[in-house]
Amino acid sequence: MTDKKIPTLHDVVTAFHEIFPPALAENWDASGLVLGRKDAPVPTVGFAVDATVKTAAEAAERGAGLLITHHPLLLRGASFLPDTDYKGEITHTLIEARCGLLGAHTNVDSAPHGTNEAFMDMLGISEREVLADDQSVEVNGSQVQVGIGRVGQLPLPMTLKELAEKIADFLPATAAGLRVAGRADTQVQKVALCTGAGDSLFKEALKSGADVYITADLRHHPASELRENALIAGGPALIDCSHFASEWLWMDGAAQLLTERLADRGFTISTYISDLNTDPWDFTVSTGQISGSASTR
Template sequence: MTQHHPTLNDVVDTFHSLYPPHLAESWDASGLIAGRGERTVQKILFAVDAVSATAEEAVREEAQLLITHHPLLLKGANFIPAQEYKGAVLHTLIENKVGLLAAHTNADSAVDGVNEAIADLLRLRDVQILADEQIQERDGSQHTVGLGRVGRLEQPLSLRELAQSLAEILPATTGGLRIAGDPEMKVERVALCGGAGDSLFDELRASDADVYVTADLRHHPASELRERALVEGTGRPALIDCSHFASEWLWLNRGAQTLQQALAERGFQVECEVSTLNTDPWDFHVSTGSVSGSVSTTGLV
């Protein structure tokens, strides 16, 4: 079959067949943000964030489309002058004929999305959706989708070993990993959620997971969850808190490969690349406390 380059409309249609927009949460703003549908697409760049650096990278790489996980206009904008952050990103892309497509919570929930990418990299078995819901399609069929995943490790590991394994597959970030729990406790059932996941604590407890891997854990929800686990005498679930950027970066290669293959099956030739930029917002780390200080570090990993 002779292959030719797709239009932007072709790419968006194919992409949305993989990561349907109706899977997105009601507050989300996923979808095509900018770009002329009739323009030809030869190269696509995947990135976590739509920021000035990734927009400029897309231009340098001569891409015709930038696909990001985080929507640029999630909180909306009344004006987009070039001197403002969001305007600068859009002007850079539009003036260089680069489209912008966001796939946020629809990529979280979809098959082969963010959460399943993490589950696969941890080699989890018997993977199920952590917070599921039934979606009814236009043809009347129903299927289960949702945020987060839960499954079993190939063999039990200590909490420390699991954290070390996770650290090896994540990109380098300033914050690294924060862990709550006995470092030598054995864990087998793992729950996870790419990005901020403390809104799923009720589902986490119901899953009977030994440990929860997620990002952006806030003090009060994390403290209450851990106190409850200690009072109950189980110490479970332990918590592994990683960089928001890093947890979602793990999907980019899968997303790029899946889209490129799907386009090829439709007779289209396109090159999909993953951004080489680390857009985690934190630049450096300084440890707090001192050797001579009076603050106890008991229990810290």
């Protein structure tokens, strides 16, 4: 029986970035290694959507040598990191536990096997195109199309309500669930998708000719304008997900790919996917039932 060979932080980060190249990140992003000594051993890698006080404590409790989060802890920066500030508390918790922190944000949104690809997999859409910022790049020796969002056809048409129910079945539970704009019985098949906040891509969703646009964090004015214009010129129905939930699906596949890539180099790691709900909302209170909005035919 051979001894397990534990990778260093450098080994793990190198392997991860081969799968999700940092060069794919948007220029405003802050993806990359935030904390950690590159020669530190990493027997366990944790995955979470967000770096929070609880996901950091979980990583420490589970003996993780690296916590990979989709949302970078320092995306909006910090001038001071005392433990009286939540970013400071997270930083101190991880350093004291000798756990590194890696942010993997828009490079994961754009890449094969990333957030958008994982969501399309769950919809059963195998043939897809990039919604925005389409480019051909070399990843792992192959030319692939990358960019933000995806467009594709459902295997069979279904009603808007059926599609929303399908999505609700595979996303993690959140307080607000899904918000839907459009007639429940509308037949949909062509889907445009942008995991995370996506109302900046309404023009691309319209141009794609999609029957429905699935995204998160939709604001009143952009969504209202899209739906009002749809009354005149046509346009997609909307499914508004939790930002957290829409970007949760990729982690299982990423953990498997990372494990396999390191195994090919003789390393053994364990991984876990945090099941902590880091959506910021706790509950909702209905203000009453409605039959539909004025922006729906």
